[in-house]
Amino acid sequence: MGFLKPHKPSDYPSLLLYILDETHITVTLSTALTILYTRNAHVIWFAIGALNSSLSAKLLKELIRNPRPPPPDPTSSISKIRPKRTYGMPSTHSTSLTFYFIYLIPYVRYLPFPLDILGGIGLTGYWxxxxxxxxxxxxxxxxxxxxxxxxxxxxxxxxRLVYNKYPFIGSRIQYITDIVWSRIFG
Structure with a gap:
């Protein structure tokens, strides 16, 4: 148990559920590395949208104020993990994961075979x-x-509609990205 993570892997019913509960770390790290590797305006636009999906879902929770499900009986062997104290509607993880899935799945077809098939299966399975x-x-x-x-x-x-309808968004983001990158890394 640590300061940033109140539960240890053994508190979870399975290692898979522990890993899936850490999705925010793996997805955020993957997105950040993709931005640094590609320095691409569309990737940055996508990442801003993903952040927006998470933050706006949290705001929506406060407006809807739908409670989370009640915790299981303390004597149950289901899990030592107990529900969080925030509201539950909509699920922030479900919102963010769906944003990633819906935004990215059309682009899987541009991967070479068999990566297109494997990428589609992997993305769908993770979601x-x-x-x-x-x-x-x-x-x-x-x-x-x-x-x-x-x-x-x-x-x-x-x-995605906004990005495709207004191409100047991508060109402005790319312009700013190139300037920032050249100032930092020469």
Missing amino acids: LLGLWSRKQLGYHTWEQIFGGVAYGTFLALSW
């Missing part, structure tokens, strides 16, 4: 397992999870 984990850990009801799916889908489609 579905992430949604399943929120229920299994007792953090959310299915309604809260599907609320996150609906909200994440809306945000991803809207975010």
